[in-house]
Amino acid sequence: MAAPEAATEPAPFLLRLRTGNPSAAAVAATAPWSRIAWQKPVKAPTVTIAEESMLAAIFAERPRPAALILMDAVRQPDDLTQRLGCPVVTMDAPLPGATFLWTPVPPMPPGPWRAAHRCALALFPARIAHYGVRQQAAVWLAQAGVSIRPRDDAGSSVAEYHAALRQAVAVVNMAADRKTGRWQMKGRVIEAGMAGCVLLEQRNPVTALRLTEGRDYLAWDTPGELSALIEVVRRGDGEAMARRLHRKVTTELTAAAFWSRVAGIAENQKS
Numbered sequence: 001m002a003a004p005e006a007a008t009e010p011a012p013f014l015l016r017l018r019t020g021n022p023s024a025a026a027v028a029a030t031a032p033w034s035r036i037a038w039q040k041p042v043k044a045p046t047v048t049i050a051e052e053s054m055l056a057a058i059f060a061e062r063p064r065p066a067a068l069i070l071m072d073a074v075r076q077p078d079d080l081t082q083r084l085g086c087p088v089v090t091m092d093a094p095l096p097g098a099t100f101l102w103t104p105v106p107p108m109p110p111g112p113w114r115a116a117h118r119c120a121l122a123l124f125p126a127r128i129a130h131y132g133v134r135q136q137a138a139v140w141l142a143q144a145g146v147s148i149r150p151r152d153d154a155g156s157s158v159a160e161y162h163a164a165l166r167q168a169v170a171v172v173n174m175a176a177d178r179k180t181g182r183w184q185m186k187g188r189v190i191e192a193g194m195a196g197c198v199l200l201e202q203r204n205p206v207t208a209l210r211l212t213e214g215r216d217y218l219a220w221d222t223p224g225e226l227s228a229l230i231e232v233v234r235r236g237d238g239e240a241m242a243r244r245l246h247r248k249v250t251t252e253l254t255a256a257a258f259w260s261r262v263a264g265i266a267e268n269q270k271s
Contacts, residue, residue: 005191006189008061008246009090012032012033012034013033013044013045013046013047013066013067013263013266014033014034014035014036014042014044014045014046014047014048015028015031015034015035015036015046015047015048015049016035016036016038016042016046016048016049016065017034017035017048017049017050017260018038018048018049018050018051018054018057018058019049019050019051019053019054019071021051021071023071023187024049024051024071026105026106026158026187027049027069027091027103027104027187028049029106030104030105030106030258030259031047031104031259032191032256032259033047033259034259038054038057041143045065045066045266045269046065046066046221047065047066047067047068047069047262048065048067048068048069049068049069049071050068050069050070050071050076051070051071051072051213052071052072053157055080057078059083059084061075063164063267064084065083065086066086066266066267066269067086067087067088067089067262067265067266067269068084068086068087068088068089068208068239069088069091069262070089070090070091070095070098071091071092071153072092072177072179072184073085073090073091073093073094074092074093074177074180074182074183074184075100075177075179075180076095078095079094079096081095081096081097081098082095082097085253087099087265087268087269087270089101089261089265090155091104091187091248092177092184092185092186092206092210093182093183093185093206094206099261099265100209101258101261101262102187102190102210103185103186103187103189103190104254104255104258104259104260105187105190105191105192105194105255106152106158106255107168107194107250107254107255108162108165108166108191108194109195109196110166110194110195110196110246111166111167111168111195111196111197112166112196113196113239113242113243114239115169115236115238115239116236117230118166118167118168118169119167119168120147120164120167120168120169121146121147121168121170121233121234122144122145122146122147122168122169122170122171122172122200122230122233123146123147123149123164123165123168123171123172123197124138124141124146124147124148124149124171124172124173124174124187125149125161125165125168125171125188126174127165128148131178133174133176134174134178137174140223141147141172141226144223144226144227144230145227145230145234146172146226146230147168147199149164156164159165162191162195165191165192165197166196167193168195168197169197169198169233169238170197170198170199170229170230170233171188171191171192171195171197171198171199171200172200172226172240173186173188173189173192173199173200173201173202174202174234175202175204175206175207176202176204177202177265183204183205183206183207184204184206185204185206185207185210187210189201189207189210190249190253192245193216193242193245193246193248193249193250194246194249194250195255196237196242196243196246197236197242197245198217198218198233198238198240198241198242199211199216199217199218199242199245200217200218200219200220200226200229200230200233201213201217201218201219201220202220202221203219203220203221204218205215205248210253211245211248215241215244216241216244216248217241217243217245218232218238218241235255244263
């Protein structure tokens with residue numbers, strides 16, 4: 001019997017950020033490759049992370065990136081990938097011609113599995129400033145027993161944010177993009193699973209592409225439905241689901257798996 005082939009490491013690329021978005025910086029921090037300033041000319045193959053405001057620069061760039069990781073794909077026209085002329089990876093939602101993956105987040109240990117050992121029943125850990133819908137929702141979320149923890153990239157560390165997640169039995173997520181209203185699967189979904197939380201996800205078709213409603217997470221459409229799900233969590237009925245989601249995101253939807261997929265896409269472009 002022939003010996004199995006040795007596993008090969010993904011080909012190295014240089015990572016370039018064409019965005020000042022703090023979420024993009026967090027994505028870049030999970031990558032296994034060296035990072036270069038976007039202004040620096042380079043002949044080596046690059047993988048570029050970009051948001052909508054920097055796409056004009058990508059169109060002018062020669063050579064094109066070996067792969068482009070696009071922030072907020074829901075804000076882009078359907079013909080974008082055809083016009084770009086390079087492979088595109090999306091993290092939040094499908095886009096015609098692109099490869100839809102997920103948002104890579106750094107690993108974190110889960111919190112206590114027993115609900116009684118966590119401090120918060122349900123947590124809404126999201127950016128609220130400039131999000132009108134979320135600002136309005138914060139009122140009824142609080143009335144439903146949800147603790148509101150506004151994300152503040154300048155005022156709190158990643159470690160503090162992760163600690164808050166690990167102390168919540170459930171995480172509430174709102175899934176519509178603030179500019180377009182289109183559905184997204186946010187990195188918060190992966191973070192909730194890593195922290196061992198029950199995910200209470202606003203019902204949408206994008207998250208359902210990666211996770212199974214009723215098995216990996218609980219979905220809601222209205223404040224009344226969310227209140228009913230919180231009562232389910234309050235009874236302690238969500239631990240098995242939290243464990244399933246944790247297993248899914250720590251074995252399949254990992255940062256290492258994400259970058260391995262990106263490396264394969266970029267390597268194909270090189271050859």
